[in-house]
Amino acid sequence: MPNETETGNASLTLRFAGHLLSAAIVIATVIVGLYVARLYYQYPRTDDAYVRANSVGIAPHVSGPITELPIVDNQYVKQGDLLFVVDPRPYQAALDAAVAKLQLTELDIRALEDAIRTAHSDQVRLEADAAYARQYLNRIQPLLAKHFVTANDVFNARSQANAAQAAVESAQSDVRKAQNQLGQYGNINALRKAAEAAVYNAKLNVGYCYVRAPYNGWVTNLNIAEGQYANEGLQVVSLIDDRKWYVIANFRETFLSHIEPGMTAEVFILAYPNKRFRGHVQGVGWALYQQNGATVEGLPQTEPTLNWVRLSQRFPVRIVLDDRDPKFPFRMGTTAVVTIQGYRDRSAQSGFPPAEQ
Numbered sequence: 217m218p219n220e221t222e223t224g225n226a227s228l229t230l231r232f233a234g235h236l237l238s239a240a241i242v243i244a245t246v247i248v249g250l251y252v253a254r255l256y257y258q259y260p261r262t263d264d265a266y267v268r269a270n271s272v273g274i275a276p277h278v279s280g281p282i283t284e285l286p287i288v289d290n291q292y293v294k295q296g297d298l299l300f301v302v303d304p305r306p307y308q309a310a311l312d313a314a315v316a317k318l319q320l321t322e323l324d325i326r327a328l329e330d331a332i333r334t335a336h337s338d339q340v341r342l343e344a345d346a347a348y349a350r351q352y353l354n355r356i357q358p359l360l361a362k363h364f365v366t367a368n369d370v371f372n373a374r375s376q377a378n379a380a381q382a383a384v385e386s387a388q389s390d391v392r393k394a395q396n397q398l399g400q401y402g403n404i405n406a407l408r409k410a411a412e413a414a415v416y417n418a419k420l421n422v423g424y425c426y427v428r429a430p431y432n433g434w435v436t437n438l439n440i441a442e443g444q445y446a447n448e449g450l451q452v453v454s455l456i457d458d459r460k461w462y463v464i465a466n467f468r469e470t471f472l473s474h475i476e477p478g479m480t481a482e483v484f485i486l487a488y489p490n491k492r493f494r495g496h497v498q499g500v501g502w503a504l505y506q507q508n509g510a511t512v513e514g515l516p517q518t519e520p521t522l523n524w525v526r527l528s529q530r531f532p533v534r535i536v537l538d539d540r541d542p543k544f545p546f547r548m549g550t551t552a553v554v555t556i557q558g559y560r561d562r563s564a565q566s567g568f569p570p571a572e573q
Contacts, residue, residue, distance in 0.1 A: 258558070260474055264530065265465035265552040267485060267537075269458070271436075273451035276302050277424035282444050282452075289438040292458075293429045299453060302446050304425035311418035318411040325407055332394040339387035346380035353377045433458045461537045461546045463495065465554040466530040475500055475556050481535045484553040488544045493537055497556065501532040 284301035287293065353373040400406070434456040446452050463483055467475060475497060483493040508519045535554060537546070 258474065259555055260467055260471035261553070261555045262465050262467050263551070263553045265463050265483075265554045267461060267546050267548060267550045267552055268464050269456050269461050269546070269548050271454055271456050271548070272430070274299060274427060274453050274455055275449050275451045276427055276446045277448060278302055278307060278421050279448045280306065280425070280446060282440065282442055282446050285440070285442050287435050287438065287453075289435060291435045293433060293435060293455070295429055295431050297429045299427045299429055299435075300446070302425040302427070304422055307418065307421040307425055311415070311422050314411070314415040314418040318408075318415050321407050321411040325405060328394060332391060335387065335390040335394050339384065339391055342380065342383045342387045346377065346384045349373070349377035349380040427452075429455060431455075431457055431459055456548055461540075462498065463535040463537065463552050463554060465533045465535055465552070467533050468528040468530055470528055472500060472531060475533055479559055480557045482555045482557055483535065483537060484555075485544075485546075486551045486553070487547065491541070491544050494539050495535040495537045498534045498536045501534075504529060504531065
């Protein structure tokens, strides 16, 4: 049987091993905690994030009843696909009237050009008459001193010369008036240009009756049917832009010093638990609306109390999704979890976003 000395040594050994194990556990815990804390700030993570895409409310440029509606709610459309048609008949009638007015304007221009030529011909004829009257007056004036003509003959010749000159000035005025009515400025005729502009505007209105998708996207919030009256400038249907998807992730302000544009981000979408998406930070929000300090009727509003517990503000960080998978389509508003992974290549670190896959 072991003696008391051996028993005491064994007990001391066990106690020393226990203290050593406890110290190792404490040291390991501290190391792991420091490592986790470093990762916590080096790779910021948030589950306050949502998938977003740009959306546009499609509104017609013209008013009228909807005569065609070939789309349904939640349908995928491509750029240029027909969304709906506003009754084009009134606008087609206006176009026909504008075309007819243009044709009449062309006839008017020809008539004015003929009038200018006629007025110019009259001016030339009257100028010849005035020249003859001046020449006749100059011939008979010297004969008055020799009594070959009477003073009345000279007076009549002078009156005829003055009348001829007045007729020439009137003809010149008629030419200018006809030219002004023609509306010609260099190579541009104002009458024709106005009529052509009216035709162009009427053609635009006819084209505006056929509303088409400006880009590839998803139809949403379609709550109308054929026969609905569409008002100019009022939204008829919404279209989700499928060209670029991004995530708005709200990070606490204590993380912002570790987030920069161009950094790579890993995105986990709750709708697809076994799929990871890659993106890059496009930018970090610069402002938040705060009710405390807002202006009310020109005066600053300040809360009279201050809580002891101060919560970190959350700033939106926009992360553009780089990879797409047709098997996992994005939906606007779905919840996401985002982890910022820092710079993963030189191009991103230089300030440029990573190339899309």
